[in-house]
Structures are given as structure tokens and as C-alpha cells.
Amino acid sequence: MNSFFFxxxxxxxxxxxxxxxxxxxxxxxxxxxLPPILFGVSLLLVxxxxxxxxxxxxxxxPAPSLVFIKLISSVSILWVDFVQTFVKGALSGYIFGCSxxxxxxxxxxxxKFLERGLLPIGTFMAALPxxxxxxxxxxxFGFGWESKSAVVTVMVFFPMLINTIQGLQMSxxxxxxxxxxxxxxxxxxxxxxxxxxxxxxIFNGLKICSTLALIGxxxxxxxxxxxxxxxxxxxxxxxxxxxxxxxxxxxxxxxxGSLFYGGIVLLEKVLTFWHxxxxxxxx
Amino acid sequence: xxxxxxxxxxxxxxxxLIWYSFxxxxxxxxxxxKAERNDxxxxxxxxxxxxxxxxxxxxxTPHQVGYEMWKTIFDKKVTSKRSLVYHGWITLxxxxxxxxxxxxxxxxxxLAIVHDKATNLSVMPWIITSQTIPILALAPMIIVVLSSIGxxxxxxxxxxxxxxxxxxxxxxxxxxxxxxxxxxIDQMKTWSASQFQILIxxxxxxxxxxxxxxxxxxxxxxxxxxxxxELPSGAIAGLGARMLSxxxxxxxxxxxxxxxxxxxxxxxxxxxxxxxxAFVFKxxxxxx
Numbered sequence: 001m002n003s004f005f006f007x008x009x010x011x012x013x014x015x016x017x018x019x020x021x022x023x024x025x026x027x028x029x030x031x032x033x034l035p036p037i038l039f040g041v042s043l044l045l046v047x048x049x050x051x052x053x054x055x056x057x058x059x060x061x062p063a064p065s066l067v068f069i070k071l072i073s074s075v076s077i078l079w080v081d082f083v084q085t086f087v088k089g090a091l092s093g094y095i096f097g098c099s100x101x102x103x104x105x106x107x108x109x110x111x112k113f114l115e116r117g118l119l120p121i122g123t124f125m126a127a128l129p130x131x132x133x134x135x136x137x138x139x140x141f142g143f144g145w146e147s148k149s150a151v152v153t154v155m156v157f158f159p160m161l162i163n164t165i166q167g168l169q170m171s172x173x174x175x176x177x178x179x180x181x182x183x184x185x186x187x188x189x190x191x192x193x194x195x196x197x198x199x200x201x202i203f204n205g206l207k208i209c210s211t212l213a214l215i216g217x218x219x220x221x222x223x224x225x226x227x228x229x230x231x232x233x234x235x236x237x238x239x240x241x242x243x244x245x246x247x248x249x250x251x252x253x254x255x256x257g258s259l260f261y262g263g264i265v266l267l268e269k270v271l272t273f274w275h276x277x278x279x280x281x282x283x
Numbered sequence: 284x285x286x287x288x289x290x291x292x293x294x295x296x297x298x299x300l301i302w303y304s305f306x307x308x309x310x311x312x313x314x315x316x317k318a319e320r321n322d323x324x325x326x327x328x329x330x331x332x333x334x335x336x337x338x339x340x341x342x343x344t345p346h347q348v349g350y351e352m353w354k355t356i357f358d359k360k361v362t363s364k365r366s367l368v369y370h371g372w373i374t375l376x377x378x379x380x381x382x383x384x385x386x387x388x389x390x391x392x393x394l395a396i397v398h399d400k401a402t403n404l405s406v407m408p409w410i411i412t413s414q415t416i417p418i419l420a421l422a423p424m425i426i427v428v429l430s431s432i433g434x435x436x437x438x439x440x441x442x443x444x445x446x447x448x449x450x451x452x453x454x455x456x457x458x459x460x461x462x463x464x465x466x467x468i469d470q471m472k473t474w475s476a477s478q479f480q481i482l483i484x485x486x487x488x489x490x491x492x493x494x495x496x497x498x499x500x501x502x503x504x505x506x507x508x509x510x511x512x513e514l515p516s517g518a519i520a521g522l523g524a525r526m527l528s529x530x531x532x533x534x535x536x537x538x539x540x541x542x543x544x545x546x547x548x549x550x551x552x553x554x555x556x557x558x559x560x561a562f563v564f565k566x567x568x569x570x571x
Contacts, residue, residue, distance in 0.1 A: 016401065021304050023400035031404060037407035060428050082497045117290025127503045128549050131419075132522075132542040135530035140341065142310075214417040222423070223530055230420065244424050248426050254416035 008049035013206040025168075029236040062244040070244040071251060075231070078252050085230040086256050088145035089217035093152025099208055101157045102202070105164035109190075119165055126158040131219055138223040156209035162210070167201025172192050200275050203268040210260045214253060289356075299345055309341040310408075311335035343536045351540040354567025364520075366542050373521040375548060377437050377509040381444020382502055383520040389443065389501070396453070397460040397486070398478070414450050418510050419443075426512060440512035440521075448501035455497030459490025492569060495560040502552045510545060 011283045020189040022035055044064050050056065051063040058066060071078070108114045142146035171194045179189045221231025230249050237245040299510065307330070314333040318325045325333065335344045343351075392410070395402045399535035422443050429439040463485050471481045513523025522541045529537035563569075 016405075018404045019401040023404050035401065035405035036408040039409065061430060072402075113290050113292065115290075116287050117292075117294040120287055120291055121294055124550065125500075127553055128546045129503075129507045129542075131507055132510060132526055132545055135536065135538050136524050136542075139530065139533070139535070211414060211417065217513070218417050218420045219511055225526070233421050233422055238427050241427075243424065250416070250424075252419055253420050254412075257416050260411055273314045282449070 002053055005049040005053035006121075008042070008045040013279055015039065019022075021196055046194075046248060059148065059241045059243060066244045067245040067247040067251065071248040074245070074248065078248065080228050081230045081233050082252055082256065084145060084226075084228045085148070085217050086214065089148030089220070090152055090213040091230070092145075093149035093154055093216065094209060094213040095222065097153035097156035098160045100153065101160035103207075105161055105168065108165065108192075115165060119162060122158050122165070125142045126162055130155050130158070131216065133166040134216070134220040135223045138220060140177055143224045143226055147215045147224075148220045152213045152216040153214040159208045159212065160205040163201045163205030164198065167198030167205075169200060170194075171197040199267075201219065201274045203264065203272065206264050207261060207268075210254050211257060212262055214257050214260070218253065302342075303335070303344055305344045306340065306344045307331055307334045313341070313516075326392065339533050340535055343539050347536055348539045348543060351536045352543060355540060356544070364402060367525070367540065370520055370522050370541070371524040371544055373508070374513065374523065374545070376570070377440035377512065377521070378444055378502075378506045378552070380437060380441035380549075381508060382448050382505040385444040385448030385501055385505060386440060386498065389497070390456055392449070392453045393456030393460060396457050398482075399416065400433075410450065410453055418446050419508070421446075422508075422511050427473055440509050441458055441518050443512040444508035448505040449528065451497045451500035451504065452494075453495045456490055459493030460486045462469075462493065463489050464524050491509040491567065495556065495563070498556050499553050503555060504547065505550055506552065507547050 019035045020039055022031055025031070026276070042109055047119075048063050048065060051058075062070075073156055104118075108118050131164075134198065137150045137154065138147045141150050175197070176189065179193050184192070217230035218234070221229045222235050225232040230253055233249050236244050236248070310329060312336055313519040314325065314337070317333075331361060335342070336347070337343075340347070354363060359368075360547055396407055397403075425442055426439045429435075429442065435549040450500070459484075467485060468481065471485055476484070508521040508524075509521070514527055522545050525541035527540050529535065529541065
């Protein structure tokens with residue numbers, strides 16, 4: 001045991017006590033920001049200190065500082081992997097899959113018969129391990145980013161489809177009646193009432209799909225990839241026991257995932273400011 | 284339910300038809316190549332017959348997949364390495380172990396979050412952030428690291444399943460445990476109920492519907508975790524390993540049958556929870 005380890009434990013306890021105080025205080029803004037930061041920092045400190053205190057081999061778990069150094073020193077590789085996996089694979093598939101699902105939902109919306117059939121099938125498909133199609137799609141579309149994009153497209157399609165279909169059913173009857181008294185065409189009703197009412201559901205779908213997209217692109221790379229990409233790097237560096245590089249890639253993936261998700265949340269706040277879930281207290 | 288039956292059947296039939304026609308389109312180039320090499324001309328019916336019965340097709344037909352599944356599920360001995368029951372069981376056991384762990388962890392975390400403000404404020408944001416990270420990217424590392432300190436087989440996969448399944452449980456249970464309204468909690472307090480009594484007699488019963496919704500999501504996530512956990516580090520058994528070896532050796536029918544077995548497994552597990560849910564709801568007189 002060394003003093004650094006004790007310091008980290010004491011820091012953890014102190015941070016926790018501060019958090020208890022903050023929790024009981026009435027500082028609305030600090031309440032949301034400070035506790036998670038304190039918790040995160042103490043977690044990193046204890047991690048760092050435990051590694052040196054218990055002599056954990058970097059092959060099993062590298063210290064955060066090591067990961068950080070690796071991250072800084074290999075920015076160029078990480079950037080190439082980021083572009084390959086996120087921009088080319090995940091993002092293109094996400095856009096393609098979500099817009100396809102949105103289009104199909106609008107199409108299906110015209111025919112009640114199709115809608116009644118597609119909703120149960122879509123719900124069923126969304127619960128299936130679609131990630132399993134990755135090896136098939138990699139065989140069809142080759143090792144490049146196209147196959148990753150295809151996997152992501154298939155993965156995001158069904159969650160997006162059922163959310164959009166459900167969202168389009170959300171407008172109140174009384175509102176639709178009002179649109180009819182205005183002599184609105186069904187297209188006008190769709191654009192001005194039903195799509196707006198569907199927004200919270202559509203964004204819910206977009207949020208779920210944002211995490212799925214990154215997972216799909218990374219896992220598809222496990223089945224074959226050119227010599228770049230986050231998933232490729234993780235699987236090969238694990239084989240070489242270069243865990244600091246693996247953690248650096250995971251850090252990048254985590255930051256990308258969180259920013260992607262955060263971006264959609266931000267867009268939702270801007271576009272659906274009128275919805276009850278966005279107004280008032282956040283609880 | 285009944286008025287959805289006809290549309291579902293219609294659309295399913297439609298999907299199968301599309302599937303068969305795609306089989307023709309995707310497999311035809313190989314069939315035509317072969318015919319050209321043998322200096323044959325294929326009539327359309329011959330072409331269809333060939334594309335629907337290739338050994339390593341680009342897209343196997345439903346009946347080929349069905350036949351392969353029948354062969355490997357019912358005709359093989361359960362202990363055989365080529366039996367899908369054997370591989371399915373390996374994946375299922377990891378799924379269930381991870382699901383149990385995830386459920387326990389999720390419920391404990393939810394209890395802590397609901398009862399302790401500091402935990403709520405400091406841990407809850409990280410739980411949510413943990414899901415915006417592609418956790419499956421960690422899978423190969425968890426497998427390799429755990430096996431290097433001596434854990435192999437079931438446990439590493441179960442850990443991945445746990446990581447994926449605890450999140451829906453936490454979120455659902457936090458919602459559920461908070462679902463009693465102020466009036467009901469006040470009522471309990473007028474009876475001078477302790478925090479523990481409020482938990483047992485009010486919060487927990489009220490959270491049951493939320494729990495079941497979460498359990499279904501958690502179960503589906505858990506299966507995905509177990510399958511992906513089998514992909515790296517050359518696992519030799521399990522549905523994920525079947526997919527991987529199928530993809531190495533071009534055995535497309537094998538991939539598809541593993542995929543369908545996984546789908547059936549997922550559907551039956553979720554269905555099982557629905558049955559338990561219906562039973563519990565009846566006993567507790569919860570109306571949906």
C-alpha cells in the first residue's frame with residue numbers, strides 16, 4: 001500500500017460527502033453538474049492508484065494515465081480509425097437506415113392494412129439479435145466500409161420504423177377533426193399535425209439508433225475489415241495484448257457515442273421545445 | 284390481436300416471396316458461370332432450380348435454412364459438436380447467467396438510486412452515459428483479460444450480457460419505484476410506515492409492471508451480448524461461434540441457421556417472460 005492509494009480513497013470519501021451535501025442543498029445548477037464530475041474523477045483516481053498499489057500488469061488493466069499518453073501519441077491512427085468506422089460506416093448507415101425506415105413508415109401510414117401487419121413484425125424484428133447478420137453482409141458487400149454501412153442500416157431500420165409508425169398514431173382525434181374542418185388535405189394534416197405530434201417518438205428512435213449504429217459498425221469490423229477502423233484495431237491490439245491502445249480506441253468510441261447522442265438530444269430540444277417532456281422541471 | 288393476424292400473415296408471405304426471388308438474383312451469377320464452363324445453356328426453370336439448391340449460396344432459401352436447422356436440431360445427437368441444440372445451450376446458459384446478474388445488479392442500483400439522493404445525482408448520469416458508449420467494443424478485451432487471469436468459458440460472456448442487460452432494468456426500476464404518487468406515500472406515512480415498509484408494501488408492488496417491460500428488453504440485450512461475446516478470441520462453441528466459423532468457411536447456410544436459432548431463442552425467452560407476466564398480473568390483479 002502506498003500513500004497515493006490512501007489519498008485516492010480519502011478523495012473518494014471526501015467527494016462522496018460533498019455530494020451528499022450538494023444533494024441536500026438547493027443549488028439547482030451545481031446539483032446536476034458537480035456530483036457526476038466528482039464521482040468520475042474519484043473513480044479515475046482510485047483506478048490509477050489501485051494499479052500502482054496492487055502492481056496490476058498493464059496487460060490486464062492499464063492505468064488511465066498510460067491510456068491518456070497513448071491517446072495523445074497516436075492521434076493520427078485514431079483519426080483514421082474514427083473516419084473509417086464512424087463517418088464512413090456508422091454515420092452513412094445511420095442516415096440511410098433511418099431515412100429508409102422513415103420513408104417506409106410514411107408509405108405504410110397510407111394503408112392501415114400494412115400498418116397493422118408491420119407493427120407486430122417490426123417489434124418482433126427489433127428484439128432479434130440483428131447483429132448476427134453482420135457475417136452475412138460482410139460476405140455480400142466485402143471488407144470495406146460499405147458492408148459496415150449495410151449492417152448499420154439493417155440494425156437501425158426496425159427500431160426507427162416502429163417508433164415512427166407509433167409516433168404517427170399519436171395525434172389526438174380531436175386535432176385531426178379540427179384539421180378536417182379546416183378542409184386540410186391528408187398531406188397537409190400529415191405535415192402540419194401528425195409529423196409534429198410524432199416528433200418525440202421519432203427522436204426516441206433516432207436516439208436508440210445512434211448507439212446501435214456505432215455498435216453495429218464496430219462489431220461488423222470483427223468479421224473482416226481493411227487494416228483500419230475502431231473494431232479492427234481493438235480486435236488486433238487485444239491479440240497483441242496492447243491494452244493501452246484498446247482503451248484509447250474505447251475512449252474515442254465512448255466520446256463519439258456520447259457526442260452523437262448528445263447532438264440528437266440537442267436537436268430534439270430545439271425542435272420539440274413545445275412538448276411537455278421538454279418543458280418545466282427535468283425529473 | 285385478431286385483427287392483426289391477416290395483415291401479419293400477408294406481409295410475412297410477401298417477405299418470403301421477396302426472399303425467394305432475391306435468392307434467384309443473388310445466386311444466379313454463380314449458376315450461370317458454372318453453366319458457361321460446362322458449355323450449357325440454362326433454361327429459366329433450370330436456373331431457378333440451381334439457385335435454390337446451391338451448396339454455398341450467397342443467399343440460401345428459407346427451405347434450405349429450414350432443412351439445415353431440422354438436421355442440426357432434431358437429427359443430431361444433442362452432445363454432438365454439430366448440433367445446434369448443443370451450441371444453443373452454450374449461448375443460452377451464458378445469456379441466462381448474464382441476465383440474472385444484470386437483473387440483480389440493476390435492481391440493487393435502482394434501490395440505491397431511489398433511496399439515496401447522492402447516488403442518484405452522481406451515479407445516474409454515468410449509467411446513462413455508459414449506454415451511449417458502444418459497450419460491445421469492450422467484448423474482446425473483457426474476454427481476453429478475464430481468460431488471462433484464469434476465467435474462461437461461461438463467465439466472461441455472462442459479464443458482457445450483464446453489462447448490456449442491467450441498463451434497461453435500472454432505468455425501468457427507477458421509474459417503477461418512483462411511480463407511487465405523493466398521495467400514496469403520504470398515506471403510508473400517516474400509518475407511520477418505515478422507509479422499508481413503504482418499499483415492500485408500496486414501491487415494489489407498484490414497480491412490477493415496469494420490471495416486466497425491463498426484463499423483456501434486458502433479456503433481448505443479454506442474448507446479443509452472449510452472441511457477440513463468442514465472436515472474438517476464437518470461441519469454439521455457441522451460436523456466435525457458429526456464425527464466425529460459418530463466415531470463415533463460407534458456409535452461408537450454417538450462418539443463417541445459427542441466426543434463425545438465435546432469433547427463435549430470443550422470441551421464446553421474451554415470450555416466456557410474457558407468460559410469467561400474465562400469470563403474475565393475474566395474481567396481483569394488475570389491469571393493463
